[in-house]
Amino acid sequence: MDLNLTPTELKFRDELRAWLQANVPGDWEKHRTEDEMLARFEYLRAWQKKVYQAGWAGIAWPKEYGGRGASLMQQVIFIEEMTRASAPPLANVLGLSLIGPTIIAFGTDAQKKRFLPNILSADEIWCQGFSEPNAGSDLANLRTDARLDDDHYVVNGQKVWNSYGWAADWCALLTRSDPNSTKHQGLSYLLVDMKSPGVEVRPLRQMTGESEFCELFFHDVKVPAENVLGKVGDGWNVALGTLAHERATLGAGAQIAIRRQFDRLVELSRTIQRNGHTAAQDPVLRQKMAQSYAEIEIMRLNQMRAISRINEKGVPGPEGSIQKIFWTELNQRFQQTAAEVLGPFAQLTKGDPHAIDEGQFAYSFLRTRGNTIEAGTSEIQRNIIGHFVLGLPKSY
Amino acid sequence: MQFGLTETQQTLKNTVRKFLAAECPMAEVRRLMETESVFDAALWRKMADQGWTGMIIPEQYAGFGMGMLEMAAALEEMGRALLPGPFFNTVLMAGALIENAGNESQKQKYLGAIARGEATATVAFLEESAVASPEALRMQARAAGGGYVLDGAKLFVPHAAIADFIVVIAKLDGQVALLVVPSKAAGMRISPMSSMDMTRKQYEVVFSGVQASDLLAAGDAALKALDRARAIATVGLVAEMTGGMQRLLEITVEYAKTRKQFGRPIGQFQAVQHQCADMLVWTESSRSAAYYAAYAIEEGIPEARLAVSVAKAYASDAYREVGNRAIQVHGGMGFTWENDAHLYYRRAKVSELLFGDATFHREQIAKLVIDAQPVSKPSEAAATGKAK
Numbered sequence: 031m032d033l034n035l036t037p038t039e040l041k042f043r044d045e046l047r048a049w050l051q052a053n054v055p056g057d058w059e060k061h062r063t064e065d066e067m068l069a070r071f072e073y074l075r076a077w078q079k080k081v082y083q084a085g086w087a088g089i090a091w092p093k094e095y096g097g098r099g100a101s102l103m104q105q106v107i108f109i110e111e112m113t114r115a116s117a118p119p120l121a122n123v124l125g126l127s128l129i130g131p132t133i134i135a136f137g138t139d140a141q142k143k144r145f146l147p148n149i150l151s152a153d154e155i156w157c158q159g160f161s162e163p164n165a166g167s168d169l170a171n172l173r174t175d176a177r178l179d180d181d182h183y184v185v186n187g188q189k190v191w192n193s194y195g196w197a198a199d200w201c202a203l204l205t206r207s208d209p210n211s212t213k214h215q216g217l218s219y220l221l222v223d224m225k226s227p228g229v230e231v232r233p234l235r236q237m238t239g240e241s242e243f244c245e246l247f248f249h250d251v252k253v254p255a256e257n258v259l260g261k262v263g264d265g266w267n268v269a270l271g272t273l274a275h276e277r278a279t280l281g282a283g284a285q286i287a288i289r290r291q292f293d294r295l296v297e298l299s300r301t302i303q304r305n306g307h308t309a310a311q312d313p314v315l316r317q318k319m320a321q322s323y324a325e326i327e328i329m330r331l332n333q334m335r336a337i338s339r340i341n342e343k344g345v346p347g348p349e350g351s352i353q354k355i356f357w358t359e360l361n362q363r364f365q366q367t368a369a370e371v372l373g374p375f376a377q378l379t380k381g382d383p384h385a386i387d388e389g390q391f392a393y394s395f396l397r398t399r400g401n402t403i404e405a406g407t408s409e410i411q412r413n414i415i416g417h418f419v420l421g422l423p424k425s426y
Numbered sequence: 427m428q429f430g431l432t433e434t435q436q437t438l439k440n441t442v443r444k445f446l447a448a449e450c451p452m453a454e455v456r457r458l459m460e461t462e463s464v465f466d467a468a469l470w471r472k473m474a475d476q477g478w479t480g481m482i483i484p485e486q487y488a489g490f491g492m493g494m495l496e497m498a499a500a501l502e503e504m505g506r507a508l509l510p511g512p513f514f515n516t517v518l519m520a521g522a523l524i525e526n527a528g529n530e531s532q533k534q535k536y537l538g539a540i541a542r543g544e545a546t547a548t549v550a551f552l553e554e555s556a557v558a559s560p561e562a563l564r565m566q567a568r569a570a571g572g573g574y575v576l577d578g579a580k581l582f583v584p585h586a587a588i589a590d591f592i593v594v595i596a597k598l599d600g601q602v603a604l605l606v607v608p609s610k611a612a613g614m615r616i617s618p619m620s621s622m623d624m625t626r627k628q629y630e631v632v633f634s635g636v637q638a639s640d641l642l643a644a645g646d647a648a649l650k651a652l653d654r655a656r657a658i659a660t661v662g663l664v665a666e667m668t669g670g671m672q673r674l675l676e677i678t679v680e681y682a683k684t685r686k687q688f689g690r691p692i693g694q695f696q697a698v699q700h701q702c703a704d705m706l707v708w709t710e711s712s713r714s715a716a717y718y719a720a721y722a723i724e725e726g727i728p729e730a731r732l733a734v735s736v737a738k739a740y741a742s743d744a745y746r747e748v749g750n751r752a753i754q755v756h757g758g759m760g761f762t763w764e765n766d767a768h769l770y771y772r773r774a775k776v777s778e779l780l781f782g783d784a785t786f787h788r789e790q791i792a793k794l795v796i797d798a799q800p801v802s803k804p805s806e807a808a809a810t811g812k813a814k
Contacts, residue, residue: 036427320792323795335714356711416700420702422698
């Protein structure tokens, strides 16, 4: 066992850390809570441009496509350092982490040339249209229809839980191109210009009050036939190609973010009065905070172990599901503990003059409910473990 | 970065698994647990010949001087096999204590005997108060005739009846002292306690003017040795517990694949699959925590004590919960004597209580994380380990 970084990784980290220190904008906190989403997004787009110009965008991409060919370890370092430096997120997150790599893996030379540079520079923002009202966990049940008509497809259907749809220039759309097919067969992965006539975007208001997600409606939208990514009818494999890699690094930023919130809670617990003494002195709250600490720490250890395993075996396995269950569920327990420490202040949201830390804990209390649903529900993760790790018969 | 066992350590682990499958299968565990001492001298000899009794004892005392990761790997397999008998208390408790407290000649004598498989040993700490703290000690040692004499009563002493010597923790002139008593010493009354875990015997030991053979350490040196040995033993225990969880997971998944109801294997039902998935999450998380704590002790990193408490707090709850789910998934079979689940469940409960349960270790974490000023910054290590 050796948990030290290699000299190369260390150099990578120090170089990145120095760059972030010099370049992370000081006014991000102000913009972060800005209500005007598009203005906030333009801020993030400008930030990604800066990151891109310095050569830090799409670091996992091969060098020939403008990346650095970064190892998994370096990708994790990147996410951790960004989080630690309180850097704004990159605007084109789906383009960089999912759609770009999928185009690299399945695209034609023309497609690569046309799309990849603008993903890196944030000149074209991407969203992903996978889930539908009747195809959530059962994604292969999707119905959005793509019918070939001469040199283009005509797309009709509805997508939901689409991130960044309101800001996107392009959409990676999973469609059913063979109307007689069922399940994983007959699907095609289309690259759709969001400015095409017939595309309608409606924001979806979530329980936090924000609209991170959208509903997309397609009414007779024309998509050129050359915009199919990969083979016609092979959309399922194209879509899944990079999802596993995504899950491997998924918890890296969350780990730091939760740990930072934990440290802040400990700090607050020393002055907040609960049950006749400070929260830090309350034996029950001490137990609960210590339990959260233990779980956050084990999340970090599981993460290291998963990365180590991927490095040894080359490919991420279904172990990513263990990590997803672990961090999302611990985060919900932690938010409950935080609320118990804060007492009546736990309910106060952003804007209230008495709110602690601009209501960050109240916000997280609500937002973390989504953690066990998005990117594969806890139930789906347990199915994956049951079938693919433990070898139990498939339940559906 | 490499998190987990190296190839060599994995090979060692496989060797231990093979050996135990051949020499101490469940039938043998069940036979031994019904005997009075739960000790098989022939099996002990074979384990010593494999080098296990000397695994973490330094080479100059006839051991192999291996590290905590090797020890953890071996203990995982012992826990998986539910190995009965005094291995744990001999090597991880008495051995670690003597190594950290004894002088050169004491180590030659006692560690050498343990490493060569010639002696089993145990530690007598808890008393009537059952408080694992030096302040709670009532046991008295006094100097007499160039040696030391012990008076008092100890509880929960593992395998005292067959131990060749006992390390006794007592008060000497108001200070904590560690003394060695040969088991044949006059004035000792050893009576069995009826513990839930039948694979490990525990005893009440009453000392009436018992002559100690050696004083290992007293005062600060004794406290330091206790602290360090306790950390080593606790990590070893978590590794062993992880092995037990692993076995429970395996037999439960196997049962879920073969047991049929409503015309299909019960493992096809998500209600059952999800219980098994949770068992895997607890098992793997305990393993991560055990390996990291072993690494932290071996590397001497500053937060080693915190890592030990994280591991024991987590595994204490996890092993019991894995046991709960194992019995539940086995249904009626899980509630029978002939099914092995309850044997592990008993071990889970007793392991939970040893060296502090989850509540105890959470309080340790609170002391280190909440009471410490200033609050620790988000670990530099983060998900990616430490920079050198």
